[in-house]
Amino acid sequence: MSLFAPLQTWTSLDTWIILIGALAAMACALPGCFLLLRRQSLMGDAISHTSLLGIVAAFFVSHWLVEANVISPATELSVRHVAMCLGAAIVGVLSAWMTESLQKFGNVESSAALGVVFTSLFALGLLLIRAVADDVHIDPDCVLYGAIEMAPLETVGASGIPRAVFVTGVVLVINLLLTVMLFKELRLSAFDPALATTQGIPAHVMHYGLMGVTAMTLVAAFESVGSILVIAMLIIPPATAYLLTDRLPRMIGLSLLIAALSSVLGHVSALTLPTMIAESVGIPDVHDASTAGMMAAAAGFLFVSAMLLGPKYGLVSRVWHRLLLRLRIASEDVLGGLYRFEESAAASADVSLATERAAWLRSLTTQSWLTRLATWVLLRRRWLIGSGSDVQLTDAGREAARTLVRSHRLWESFLAKHFVLGTGRFHESAEQVEHFLDPALLAELDQDLDRPGVDPHGRAIPN
Amino acid sequence: MCDSSLLAVDSLWELFARAISLRDYNTRVVLGGTTMLGISGGLVGTFLVLRKRALAADVVSHAALPGIAVAFLLAERLAPGSGRSTSVLLFGAFASGLLGMAMTLAIRRWTRIKEDAALAIVLGLFFGLGMALFTVVQRTKTGNAAGLSNFIFGKAASMVASDVWLIGVVSVVIAMLCCGVFKEFSLLCFDEEFAAARGYRTMLLDWLLTLMAVTVTLIGLQSVGLLLVVALLLIPPTAARFWTNDLKVMSWLAAAIGGVSCAGGVVLSAAFPKLAAGAVIVLSGAGLFVVSLVFGKERGLWPKWSLQHQFEQRIGRSDLLRACYELLEPIHGSRETTQESLTKYEIDDLELLAMRQWPSGRFQKLVSSAVRERLLETNSTGGYQLTLRGAAEARDAVRRHRLWEIYLLTQTDLDPRLVDRGADGIEHVLDPQQLADLERQLDSHLPQGIPPSPHPIAGAAIN
Numbered sequence: 001m002s003l004f005a006p007l008q009t010w011t012s013l014d015t016w017i018i019l020i021g022a023l024a025a026m027a028c029a030l031p032g033c034f035l036l037l038r039r040q041s042l043m044g045d046a047i048s049h050t051s052l053l054g055i056v057a058a059f060f061v062s063h064w065l066v067e068a069n070v071i072s073p074a075t076e077l078s079v080r081h082v083a084m085c086l087g088a089a090i091v092g093v094l095s096a097w098m099t100e101s102l103q104k105f106g107n108v109e110s111s112a113a114l115g116v117v118f119t120s121l122f123a124l125g126l127l128l129i130r131a132v133a134d135d136v137h138i139d140p141d142c143v144l145y146g147a148i149e150m151a152p153l154e155t156v157g158a159s160g161i162p163r164a165v166f167v168t169g170v171v172l173v174i175n176l177l178l179t180v181m182l183f184k185e186l187r188l189s190a191f192d193p194a195l196a197t198t199q200g201i202p203a204h205v206m207h208y209g210l211m212g213v214t215a216m217t218l219v220a221a222f223e224s225v226g227s228i229l230v231i232a233m234l235i236i237p238p239a240t241a242y243l244l245t246d247r248l249p250r251m252i253g254l255s256l257l258i259a260a261l262s263s264v265l266g267h268v269s270a271l272t273l274p275t276m277i278a279e280s281v282g283i284p285d286v287h288d289a290s291t292a293g294m295m296a297a298a299a300g301f302l303f304v305s306a307m308l309l310g311p312k313y314g315l316v317s318r319v320w321h322r323l324l325l326r327l328r329i330a331s332e333d334v335l336g337g338l339y340r341f342e343e344s345a346a347a348s349a350d351v352s353l354a355t356e357r358a359a360w361l362r363s364l365t366t367q368s369w370l371t372r373l374a375t376w377v378l379l380r381r382r383w384l385i386g387s388g389s390d391v392q393l394t395d396a397g398r399e400a401a402r403t404l405v406r407s408h409r410l411w412e413s414f415l416a417k418h419f420v421l422g423t424g425r426f427h428e429s430a431e432q433v434e435h436f437l438d439p440a441l442l443a444e445l446d447q448d449l450d451r452p453g454v455d456p457h458g459r460a461i462p463n
Numbered sequence: 464m465c466d467s468s469l470l471a472v473d474s475l476w477e478l479f480a481r482a483i484s485l486r487d488y489n490t491r492v493v494l495g496g497t498t499m500l501g502i503s504g505g506l507v508g509t510f511l512v513l514r515k516r517a518l519a520a521d522v523v524s525h526a527a528l529p530g531i532a533v534a535f536l537l538a539e540r541l542a543p544g545s546g547r548s549t550s551v552l553l554f555g556a557f558a559s560g561l562l563g564m565a566m567t568l569a570i571r572r573w574t575r576i577k578e579d580a581a582l583a584i585v586l587g588l589f590f591g592l593g594m595a596l597f598t599v600v601q602r603t604k605t606g607n608a609a610g611l612s613n614f615i616f617g618k619a620a621s622m623v624a625s626d627v628w629l630i631g632v633v634s635v636v637i638a639m640l641c642c643g644v645f646k647e648f649s650l651l652c653f654d655e656e657f658a659a660a661r662g663y664r665t666m667l668l669d670w671l672l673t674l675m676a677v678t679v680t681l682i683g684l685q686s687v688g689l690l691l692v693v694a695l696l697l698i699p700p701t702a703a704r705f706w707t708n709d710l711k712v713m714s715w716l717a718a719a720i721g722g723v724s725c726a727g728g729v730v731l732s733a734a735f736p737k738l739a740a741g742a743v744i745v746l747s748g749a750g751l752f753v754v755s756l757v758f759g760k761e762r763g764l765w766p767k768w769s770l771q772h773q774f775e776q777r778i779g780r781s782d783l784l785r786a787c788y789e790l791l792e793p794i795h796g797s798r799e800t801t802q803e804s805l806t807k808y809e810i811d812d813l814e815l816l817a818m819r820q821w822p823s824g825r826f827q828k829l830v831s832s833a834v835r836e837r838l839l840e841t842n843s844t845g846g847y848q849l850t851l852r853g854a855a856e857a858r859d860a861v862r863r864h865r866l867w868e869i870y871l872l873t874q875t876d877l878d879p880r881l882v883d884r885g886a887d888g889i890e891h892v893l894d895p896q897q898l899a900d901l902e903r904q905l906d907s908h909l910p911q912g913i914p915p916s917p918h919p920i921a922g923a924a925i926n
Binding site: 036039040041042044045049102105106107108109111112113114115116119120122123124126127130131228229231232233234235236239242243270274288289290292293294295296297299300303307313315 | 512515517518521570573574575576577579580582583584586587588589590591592593594595596597598599616690691693694697698701704705737738739741742743745746748749752756762764
């Protein structure tokens with residue numbers, strides 16, 4: 001069976017699922033960016049647990065209102081949705097406040113305080129939900145895992161548009177508006193809370209406001225997509241974007257994009273991957289996997305990709321750049337060595353010099369693979385000609401070597417002029433710095449030293 | 464609902480009695496195993512909390528989920544029917560829990576993402592992946608009955624004797640190991656550099672601690688569930704911290720709290736089958752936590768508050784008595800005040816109030832508590848008079864105040880207008896030894912008895 005066979009049965013239902021997932025994920029990613037920067041990532045996770053208590057409370061309230069004939073059973077559902085959002089926001093802010101109070105008054109370390117509060121409140125919510133499950137038709141599994149596959153089936157009126165699209169869309173728009181309107185304040189209090197306070201931005205209002213918005217977003221989203229997806233989407237897309245850019249607006253934009261992309265990738269892979277893998281290991285009858293779970297996994301996949309392949313902070317690019325740098329240094333050392341031998345040969349006709357040079361060249365080939373690679377690259381570039389222990393500088397190679405030796409000796413002269421160091425120390429420092437001096441700096445050094453002809457050891461500085 | 468619960472009272476009571484009296488073999492077995500689990504969780508958690516690592520256990524438990532699913536699928540594939548064996552599932556959980564731990568370390572080591580976000584990312588990714596795999600498990604033929612979801616919410620009652628034996632034995636081993644390396648672990652928690660300098664392998668110890676935490680987390684999955692198992696490691700030590708500053712006492716107390724809350728949870732959930740064991744265990748722990756938070760001897764709120772209250776009472780009392788003395792002092796003229804002479808004059812409460820800017824409510828409270836303690840007494844005309852004890856204390860208070868004032872005036876460059884306020888703050892914390900020192904130092908400046916005030920007294924000047 002082909003990998004994409006399941007996609008041939010694609011329906012509008014699948015499109016709706018992707019849309020709902022993307023909207024929910026994007027709505028979560030917005031507050032997530034600021035949670036990440038404020039180092040409160042786990043706060044979002046904790047709130048998503050404790051919100052359960054708010055949801056249960058909302059069920060109690062709406063149930064009680066119907067029993068007391070305050071509202072009609074017909075309107076119970078809409079009252080309940082509003083109550084759920086409110087309840088979750090209240091419990092979210094409450095758990096943030098309890099955590100902070102435990103830290104302040106009880107001297108409890110911050111992560112322990114967070115852990116104690118969220119496990120206790122979550123356990124309470126779980127207990128209540130189990131105790132009343134028969135009465136209020138609420139399924140803890142459903143709250144936790146969501147039922148994004150079923151979400152498109154519940155539509156609004158005759159429009160055919162799923163209710164979940166409206167809910168997640170509205171939350172996304174609210175979060176976007178808040179982010180744009182409070183951008184300056186959010187940015188300042190995320191990066192420099194002390195400065196934000198001195199500028200009159202109340203730290204407490206920002207903190208609890210963010211917690212409240214996060215809680216409300218989480219509940220609105222996990223009603224339709226489940227809390228797993230929400231926990232993942234809160235932090236993973238912003239963290240991925242954080243690895244790709246240094247600008248906050250770009251980070252927010254990228255995290256929205258990544259959130260949407262994870263939704264698409266997640267649903268497609270939920271339809272295709274499990275079948276393929278299950279068939280290859282011989283487990284029959286597996287057609288798909290939980291879409292919410294796969295969306296979270298897709299976001300994780302994107303994160304790992306960014307961690308490995310990111311242009312600036314990616315592991316591969318960092319290793320590659322280090323390799324290039326080491327290669328450049330190794331080849332420059334080869335060039336410099338050859339140049340110095342040429343220099344000595346021009347100055348004296350000592351025969352031992354030739355044997356010394358040959359020995360040095362032989363040692364190059366037996367040295368590290370890096371030096372061998374460097375020599376190979378230099379030969380390819382035609383800065384060296386010959387082979388094995390019999391190589392010569394070409395004109396281009398000599399030119400490069402001259403610049404290097406010039407850097408080395410100018411730096412030694414500079415150190416001799418400005419620092420009181422034993423002469424033995426100049427060489428080691430210059431050996432490192434020679435690779436990093438650019439032409440502009442060289443010109444400045446030259447000027448500072450009044451265009452010296454020789455270095456402290458009395459050797460000519462090439463032009 | 465009401466009817467059914469009324470009808471159920473009899474059988475409920477019977478259930479409760481059965482559970483309490485441990486008549487069921489199964490309850491006894493589960494109780495024993497889970498209590499051991501709580502004890503070892505408290506012991507290991509002590510060190511984990513002190514190292515501020517407790518939330519890592521939450522990540523480990525969530526990360527175990529995909530491992531459980533994969534282990535089930537593979538075991539079913541290789542030997543149908545073996546997938547439900549606890550040891551197979553725990554092995555999978557162990558592998559993927561460690562993988563999750565390794566991934567957080569990798570993210571922290573190789574990217575610029577901070578610890579909290581690294582934990583949140585791994586949690587979201589593994590949990591999502593686990594959910595996706597779980598749906599796959601449920602769609603296989605044997606998956607439905609696998610009861611794997613017990614790992615998520617926990618179900619102590621579902622454990623069979625062999626599971627309990629496994630948990631019990633592992634717990635005992637861990638508790639013994641914890642005692643064995645107690646000294647090394649305490650060094651690791653309080654002064655890692657010192658431990659390293661003493662030649663301990665801190666890296667190895669750290670890994671040992673992590674491994675023990677992972678093990679406790681995973682064997683706790685079945686009874687408490689992966690959403691809440693972190694509470695076993697987190698709540699008992701955090702609660703124990705309120706009672707003591709001694710690590711040894713703290714770890715035993717944590718073990719006791721862990722054991723008691725686990726035992727209580729098992730008994731309660733056996734009595735009321737509707738209550739999820741995991742949630743009840745966590746909530747019993749949370750109850751003990753709240754008790755510790757309020758009453759804990761070393762850091763609890765009540766002892767701290769009452770200490771502060773007593774101190775404020777003492778300050779208020781000595782301020783009041785000093786004001787009485789200073790009010791009566793001018794009446795004596797040039798005569799020396801004695802304990803007896805002070806008791807002879809009536810004190811007008813309005814004049815007394817004018818001596819110091821007390822809020823009137825506080826003033827009333829101070830006066831009535833002084834009357835209650837027989838420092839002041841009401842006379843026949845409704846005014847107040849000092850008792851002998853009150854007069855003695857008043858003389859002491861004035862003496863302390865004025866000694867310090869004279870010290871500030873003669874030995875420091877303080878502005879004379881500020882000495883009154885300076886003395887106000889310090890007079891209450893001078894102990895007898897310091898008073899004697901002060902007297903010796905000020906010998907040349909002191910007249911006999913109580914020195915006169917070096918500055919005009921505010922209230923007296925008004926008269």
